[in-house]
Amino acid sequence: MGPEYDLPLPEEIPVHIALPTILAEVAVLSRLERESEGRIKICTTAAEVRHCFDAGTLAVVLHLEGAEAIDDEFCNLEVLFRAGLRSVGLVWSRPSRFGHGVPFRFPGSPDTGPGLTPLGRELVRECNRLNIVVDVSHLNEAGFWDVAKITDAPLVATHSNCHALSRHTRNLTDRQLAAIAESGGIVGVNFATAFIRADGQMREDTDLDDLLRHFDHLIEHVGIDGVGFGTDFDGAKIPAEIGNAAGLCQLRAAMRQHGYDEETMVKLCHGNWFRVLEATLKG
Structure with missing residues (x-):
């Protein structure tokens, strides 16, 4: 991959194709739960x-x-809510009926075009009504500010990093981080190397110190209560020292060596997510 890139994105998936896929995935998850014997x-x-x-x-x-x-008409939202849906990312990175995602572009700003559509703004209100988390990761900057104006819940970016450290379009500006902090929200740190590295490259030989700089920056700008793990293991290049979920122990060791005490570790690893979920999943 060159020093600059702008990856092509697929077209929006129509409802009649997307819904059967989602229902099949929910069915698989339900089977796993049923057959897990309580695990x-x-x-x-x-x-x-x-x-x-x-x-x-x-x-x-x-x-x-x-x-x-x-x-x-949000009929599918009601059905999926009954099936257990409790978190919605309004868009992936492609444009849709709900808004405009942010492309995979480096270097670049997250300010890449228009924000939410009228339907997207109504979806935010419906998610608030049902106490469903609204995830702003993958939204462009205009869409982020649209959510911030509408929502009555904490702003949640489940897997995003800092634009000040890596000028990738997928990363959040300090101004966005300040809005998340003001809302009592959270940013889950993304482990994808393209969003970690200052050069935006997808390389597994990325040092964990580069990832820890994003933790430090987020703690400075969102606060110690507003940062957690976002991972993004599915479909992204992760630092080789982590690799997969089993490598989280390596990350925790690096965090301790970096100087995070046990109280901070508890907050970053799970405590801050508990706090935000308790403020959102009220059902």
């Missing part, structure tokens, strides 16, 4: 997530990355 649970409240954590059970919060399976 996996689909959680719909923060209390359930906490209980799973204490019991050593894998807690799953059902999330859509891109709302293309949701119809214009």
Whole structure:
């Protein structure tokens, strides 16, 4: 990959194609829960997530990355909510009926075009009504500010990093970070190397110190209560020292060596997510 890039994106997926795929995936998850003999649970409240954590059970919060399976009347949203949906990313990086995603471009600003459509703004209100988390990761900057104006819940970026450290369009500006802090929200640190590195390259030989600089910057600009893990293991190049979920122990060791004390570690690893889920998943 060259020093500058702008990756092509696929077209929006129509509802009639997206919905059967999502339903099939929810069915697979439901089967896994049923056959796990209590080792996996689909959680719909923060209390359930906490209980799973204490019991050593894998807690799953059902999330859509891109709302293309949701119809214009939000009937599908109601059905998916009943099936356990509790978090929605309004868009993936491609434009949709709901708004404009931010492309995979380096170097670049997240200010890449128009924000939410009228339908997208209504979707935010519906998610607020149902106490569904609204995820601003993958939204462009105009869409982010549209959500900030509408939502009555904490701003959540489930997997995003700092534009001040890596000038990738997917990363958040300090002004956006300040808005997340003001809302009592959270940023989950993304492990994808393209969003970590100052050169925007997708390289597995990325040093964990580069990732820790994003933690430091987020703690400075969002606050110690507003930063967590965002990972992004599915489909991204991750630093080789982490590799997959089993490598989180390596990251935790690097965080301790970096100087994070145990109270800070608890907040970053899970405590801050508990706080935000308790403020959002009120059902």
